Amino acid sequence: MIITSDINAVREFVKKNKKEGKSVALVPTMGYLHEGHASLIAKARKENDIVVVSIFVNPTQFGPNEDYAFYPRDIDNDAALCENIGVDLIFNPTPETMYGKNYYTSVSMNTLTENLCGLSRPVHFGGVCTVVAKLFNIVTPDNAYFGQKDAQQLAIIRQMTKDLNFDINIVGCPIVRENDGLAKSSRNVYLSNEERKSALILSKTIFLAQKIVREGEKDAKSLLKIMEDNIKSEPRAKIDYIKVVDGLTIQDIEIIEKPTLVAMAVYIGKTRLIDNFIFD
Secondary structure, eight states: OEEEOOHHHHHHHHHHHHHTTOOEEEEEEOSSOOHHHHHHHHHHHHHOSEEEEEEOOOGGGSOTTSSTTTSOOOHHHHHHHHHHHTOSEEEOOOHHHHHOSSOOOOOOOOSTTSSTHHHHOTTHHHHHHHHHHHHHHHHOOSEEEEEGGGHHHHHHHHHHHHHTTOOOEEEEEOOOBOTTSOBOOGGGGGOOHHHHHHTHHHHHHHHHHHHHHHTTOOBHHHHHHHHHHHHHTSTTEEEEEEEEEETTTOOBOSBOOSSEEEEEEEEETTEEEEEEEEEO
16 A cells, blocks of 8 residues: 655556556545544445545635644554555645645635535635545546535535536445444544533434434424424533535425435534434
8 A cells, every 4th residue: 555645646656557447436534534434445445446545634624713733633543444445545645735835726616515514614615625626636536435424515525526527426425323323523532421422412313303204294494493402402512503405405495305414513512523314
């Protein structure tokens, strides 16, 4: 397995393998890899000849008061996980490599970025679109793999890929959960033991909402009331948002009658966690 921070080295590696007729997958990550990332990498490994994993904590998707400086990093453990699954190359650039001294260009999107996480993190998705577009141009993968836990991000990347005519297939992969239901997240490491127990209110609320919708509830307002009451039953939980939106446009809806994303962001102590489900 190759580990490099050099853009030209990545490009030469990919060109060589594509010249030999091999398919190339990209799994973009911010590192501190867990079983959720591992599931994306394993699917990419199964479906492609070459697997590239990017590990880059992208500064442009963090706001001024967010956790960029403290975001967990462990390249040694990340490399071991990747090697065990059979990754061919890890691209681990520095911010200077990705953005350079005189960097003036960014990718922006409207509509899909203005709801859910975009409400409280206004710069976030501009940074996501910019870095993913750059990774797409550097790696030129045939397939790129993203997790459904970041469902809004997945919808945005699909739209950007379509709008900017990237010749890349975007593969969405299911949420991976702990045995007790908590969605896997690199930020779970921030939680104390007591906060970790409190964080289960997210998945419990998601599972409750899924059950209610499957049993026939179609009124978004009624569903939201039940979800909000359930979250508020946990003293350590503070709601950022709970929303029922169109799964494609990420716009609020009143009636659940088409592909629908039910998503939430909740603070447990100082840690912001997200969870969701999609009803089709």
